Amino acid sequence: MNNEKVNKVEKVDAIISEIRTCMFCTIDDEGKMNARPMQTANYDEHGDIWFFTDKNTAKVTDLENQNSIMLTYAKPSSNTYLSIAGKAVLNDDMDNKKALFNNFTKAWFPNGPESEDLILLKFMPDAAEFWDSSDSKLVQLFKIGKAVVKGEKYETNEEDYGNISM
Numbered sequence: 578m579n580n581e582k583v584n585k586v587e588k589v590d591a592i593i594s595e596i597r598t599c600m601f602c603t604i605d606d607e608g609k610m611n612a613r614p615m616q617t618a619n620y621d622e623h624g625d626i627w628f629f630t631d632k633n634t635a636k637v638t639d640l641e642n643q644n645s646i647m648l649t650y651a652k653p654s655s656n657t658y659l660s661i662a663g664k665a666v667l668n669d670d671m672d673n674k675k676a677l678f679n680n681f682t683k684a685w686f687p688n689g690p691e692s693e694d695l696i697l698l699k700f701m702p703d704a705a706e707f708w709d710s711s712d713s714k715l716v717q718l719f720k721i722g723k724a725v726v727k728g729e730k731y732e733t734n735e736e737d738y739g740n741i742s743m
Contacts (some may be wrong), residue, residue, distance in 0.1 A: 586624070589705050592650055592659045593620045601628065601698075602647040603639035611639060612649075618677045618697070626661075626700040627673075629682050633694055640665055646700060656708070663702040673697055 593599075601615040613636065619627040626648065630636060640646075644666060650659040674690035674697060686692035 585705075588707060589659065589661070590620060592652075592657055592707060593617060593626065596650040596652050596657070596659075599648045599650045601636065602649070603636050604643045604645065605635070605639050606642040611635060615698075616681060618679075618682070624702055626702065627668075627677055628698040628700065629674075629677070629686070630696060630698055631685070631694045632696045636698075637667065637696070640667065640698070648700060659705060659707040661700075661702045661705040663700055663704075665698050665700045668697040668699045670697070 597617050598614055599617065600612045602610055602612040604610055615628045615630070617626055618629050621627065644664045646663060646665045648659075648661045648663075650661075651657070671690065674695060677697065678686075678690040683689065686695045
């Protein structure tokens, strides 16, 4: 992975690590977009982003119909913004639940990782776009798929990128 790509992946990681709460946007069976705030449980070494949720929520139903998701992170006070497009899948693995469970999550699931309706959402990013005015520049759209995070060769082409006018 070249230095520019490493820097972009590190920038995405830094934004997610600092902000932690995103708007988790799904599409329902009628094509309507829905967004709700979600707390990031983990951003792992593969570039996947994990969330806890209740099995009986609209977002879980939306995922069953359409697993294309958009996440947006924002910190207006520092003019830092991030949007990430990708796919999400449900994960009911108890080991994963135990590893990621924390006191914050306990507010919604008082019975801990064994809570009956607790399930994980695993978000696998395809592309991300960020803007951080602290750098005094707009950074172009880039893909942060698993190949980038794993250091595999990443093929780029011009149509994968676009300028954002502010």
